[in-house]
Amino acid sequence: DAKTTQPPSMDCAEGRAANLPCNHSTISGNEYVYWYRQIHSQGPQYIIHGLKNNETNEMASLIITEDRKSSTLILPHATLRDTAVYYCIVRVANSNDYKLSFGAGTTVTVRA
């Protein structure tokens, strides 16, 4: 699986967009980008995933560069409840492999 690189931490102002970068320069053509977050003392929460097209759901948007070597998770209007550790994970969608490997992630602090 491709390795991902994320900044260890970032701050964001409440009400502003939070843009979380992820570098996956060794990604292969059949690997998806997944984002999860973990709010303190809770289980991780699936946010979004994509292959090469930009994706949007009720939680966030995922922008993947044309060469697929990096992506950005966008929280359009950050709230204090978005304070969490955000994990970017790259996985081949192999039906025989269920392993989700979490890296260190980015600790996002939303400030009032």
Add this chain to the structure above:
Amino acid sequence: DTEVTQTPKHLVMGMTNKKSLKCEQHMGHRAMYWYKQKAKKPPELMFVYSYEKLSINESVPSRFSPECPNSSLLNLHLHALQPEDSALYLCASSQEGGIFAYEQYFGPGTRLTVT
């Protein structure tokens, strides 16, 4: 219902005790997972069940014994644990296979302390 429930929320046990963690989901998912998370570290996969059969064991010590009695339930039996086994134990579930295997729904976890 997109909820995964885990009981108990907190558990304190001695090294000679036997206890069990329980996990339940009613989303019709046929893959279920146990993860272990130490403080300030990311979750680490322990076991995967697919269609009630053990699919992956990440070389977990035998003092942890998983069980999947049916498609909605997942247990983790604990025996003769060590203090270093103290951690947050997370259960998750997903649809089976392919890209769906990585859209995992997690429970809130059981915080285990071994004394």
